[in-house]
Amino acid sequence: CHYIPYPENKFFQGREDVLDVMKERLIDSRTVGDGILAFALWGPPGQGKTQTALRFAHEYRHDFPYIFWVTADREEKLLQGFQDCAVAAGQRSAASDVRAAAEAFKTFLTSLADRWLLIFDNAVSPHLIIDWWPIMSKTGAILITARKQEFETTNVANGGLELQKLPIDAGIDMILEQIPAHAGKRDADARVEAQKIVERVSGLPLGIQAAIGLINQSGFTLKQYNRNYTDGRTFLKDTSKDHSHRNFAPYPRGLYETLTDTIQYIDDNSRMLLEIFSLLDPDHIQDHILEAAAKNKTLQGLDYIKRSDRCLKVLANGLIARNSDEGGQRLHSYHMHRLLQECVKINAKDQSFQETFEQAVLVVYTALGTSGFEAALKTAPQRFKEYLPHVQVLHDFYQTRSSDDPSSAPAATLHFIRLIRKSASLCYKRGQFTIGLTLLTTAQDILGIDPSQSQLPGKWSAKVLEAMRLHHQHACIYSEIGDFELSLSHWQAAKKHYEELTAAGQTGPTDADIESYLGGIGNSLNGLGRNKEAIANYLEAFKHAPVNDITSPYEVNICRTRWADGQLEEAASRLCELIELRKEAKGEDDTDSFVMGHMLYVLGNVRISQNQLNEAYSIHKRALKNWRVTYGDEHHKTGDAWHKKGWHEARLRNFDVANRADLLKALHVYQSGSDRQFRDGEVARTSFKLAEVLEELGDHSEAAKYRKQADELRRSRTGKAYTPNPSESDYEELVSLWAR
Incomplete structure (x- = not known):
């Protein structure tokens, strides 16, 4: 391979x-x-x-x-x-x-x-x-x-x-082999002219390649190129010594000037597209980014978008290159050298580069597209892979310019905020919570505490609407990592902005929004153990949703809350009703949505509390089956289901199955996932259970290892509240109610 x-x-x-x-x-x-x-x-x-x-x-x-x-x-x-x-x-x-x-x-x-x-x-x-x-x-x-x-x-x-600069003879051969008029020929005069180019760029292959592209594009002979390139300029005579341009300190001047010449020789449309590319991830600039831009009402009228095929051909002369696989099969993306990206940025004027930044943001935003949550969950891996690198480059460019040279920093726009938020949503779906929070913090800093007072261009309603959605995404991530105090504050802030907008008669907010905010507040209150308040918020949320909504997670969450509050019959009855409704709509083996897995998982927990253990075991296995399909084998919820199955196997004294097939799988999920830094509680709980199982199997040394790991994690999480000789319930307290 x-x-x-x-x-x-x-x-x-x-x-x-x-x-x-x-x-x-x-x-x-x-x-x-x-x-x-x-x-x-x-x-x-x-x-x-x-x-x-x-x-x-x-x-x-x-x-x-x-x-x-x-x-x-x-x-x-x-x-x-x-x-x-x-x-x-x-x-x-x-x-x-x-x-x-x-x-x-x-x-x-x-x-x-x-x-x-x-x-x-x-x-x-x-x-x-x-x-x-x-x-x-x-x-x-x-x-x-x-x-x-x-x-x-x-x-x-x-x-x-x-790696030193390329030897002069190798650089000469590199030039002559790629210029059709000289390829395969022995021409002493051509070698002399080619040597001048190699020396001028200090033997750097990137500079040589840029010169080759310019020569082939312009139709110059080598002599004409050298004459045109040097006229009116003062060049250093001793090119064996490194020199630097005052605005381009890390690089030899000859290279900078060669790249600058190449950029300035191309037409305006090609240069604009190159400037857009300089703000994207240099390794994979996908064709379909431009294809999507051609369908956007704002972008499709721009000349460099309308003529992108021609512009790409111009840029392919030494500035960008199409990616290919190892067999030479052309792929649907380009790459661009990082050094060239920096050169493009230095050559761009601040005023014009503001326009470039805005359009680069819009190009990526348009390509990212929109979709419902379930569809987004399924497409998230590919979209995360393709677009997050571009968003990070744009984000870092904005942050670096803002901190290092505020006068040249691009002004943020609502589209930039929206792009960051949508990218944070992808991070949420892929378990990349730290990256998502970093992006959201930048966006929230731009909008400020009171978006109505923000200097960001745009209508008051658009800024408040975006602040509402930013709080929503913040709350989703904090809920997922179990920080329910912070998630509650963000859900409440989102709800407040919703009320501001609806009071002003704005049409942006929807019933789905207020259902999410009331349901989200319920989730946070449930996580904080404030169950009766949580139930009240869930009931308010249902007023904004269809009756018997079998796709709603809040229908499941209110049942989880009732279970935690001791309302076992109410929880079990509603869950059985919902499961039957989904069965009628989706069939017996429903793997259409992770929501079905949640229904089964919570019902299994209710059955344990009702001492109906065999039925609970069967239900939890069905939940595991659903989540392996809908979430995937590496998701922490699938890890929870593996842990629960291991708990059942240990209860049934199937210790070898509990050890090898279930608890170790759960531990692997918690310790290897992208969100592993937030799963210490789950690791401690499963390690403790695994230690018990290993003791039963007679493997005392392995048991001691896992018990020590569990104890150390518990000590770090409980701090001064730590007590020795814990029970299984003490470890359950380390995880949120949703993971139990």
Whole structure:
């Protein structure tokens, strides 16, 4: 299995000495019993590190039965890359929880008996790389490309080298092979002219490639290009020495000027599209982003959107490149060098770049689209993978400019707020709560405490409506992680904005909104143990919903609250009624919605309280079956159902089943999911139960290990309230009512 997202570069030149060193380190030096072999290729941007790693992967692919490639400039992209590798290797599906799939892929690498190569491209944090290092493997090799030398130290790869500028002869060959008039010919004069270009850009392959694109696009001869490029400018005579542009300090001036020339030579429409691309994730700029923009009323009239096919052809001359798979099959996306993105931003004027920022936001917002919750849950994995990287780049650009140089910061817009909110919703559905809260905090900071006083352009009603929806999304995340005090405050704030808007006669808010806010308040009150208040809010919510709404989670939640309040008959009766209604509508094996799983799970808990244990066992197994389909195997709710099944098996004294089939699966879900930092209570509870089961199986050492883990987590969560010799009920108190 070779998962290499780029085809072999047929115009690659030079680097034979570097490739030999990499081969010696990663292939030739392996002996029996070696651990992972690693090598870091580091140096300034534009030197060709990625292309050299790509050349190595393709040239020595027969030495590695398994090759995998991931981009490592962000943790989210590294995890997504690991999931893509897991899918390619047949270990997980694309719908899997990202972190759980990444953990599975790491385990898969460790288990391989054959040689494998893992490439971390564009790494920025040694700690991030080390966290995902399959340290127990005896057959693996890791290749890292990075800017920093620290990646070659003993703390990381323990070996590597700095990639120097491309040798002049290799740079000359790179130019002549890609210009049709000179390809395959021996022309001494052409080599002299090509050498001038190589020297001017300090031998950086990115600068050479940009010059090639400009030459082919303009139709210049090499001599004409050099004359045109140097006229009216003062160039440094000694190009072997690094110099810097005052606004582009990290990079050689020749490269900056070459890229700037290339940008300025393209037409206005192509430049505008390039500026849009400079604000997106550089690795995967999808075709369908532009296709969606062409259908948007605001964007479709813009020339660079109407002529995007032509603009893309212009940009493909050395500025962007279409992504391809390892077999050379063209994919529906482009990539752009990060260095070029920075150059584009520096060349753009602040005033015009405000327009670029607004349109980039609208392009991504339009592509992200809208859908109902159930549909969104099913499409969330793909949409999260495709669009969150773009949103993070836009978010970081806004934040960096706002803090470093407020005078050049783009002004936020309502569309930017909406894009952040919709992206946070995707994070919520994928269990990426920390990222979601970061995005929401930025949006809420922009709107301020009182959105009606915000300086953000737009109508009062639009700003208040957006504040309402931001509080809604905040509340959803805080409810999911069990912070019910915060979720309650956000639900109440959302309800307040709803009342402001309806009192003013605005049509934006809907019955579905107020149902959500009243139901959400009920959920938070339930989580805080204020059950009678919760029931009252649920009943108010039902006034804004259809009768017998079998899709409503609040119909289930009021039953959970009644169970917690000791109203067992009322809870059981309503749940049985709802389950029967769903059975009539969806069939016996209803896996159409996770709501059915919640109905079954809560009913099973009610039956336990009614001492109808065998029926509870059967019902909980049905809940597990539903959630494995609707939520997936890595979701924490599925983990809850595995724990509950393990509890039943232990009760029935099926200790081996409880240990191997159920409790360990629950523990794996809690510890490997994207939301694992919020699952300490669940881990403690399941570890305690597992320790009891292992004691029954006579495995006292393993039992002691899990009991210690449970006790340490319980101590950290309870603080001064900690008491020794806990019971099972003490551990149940560590999790929210919804996880019991």
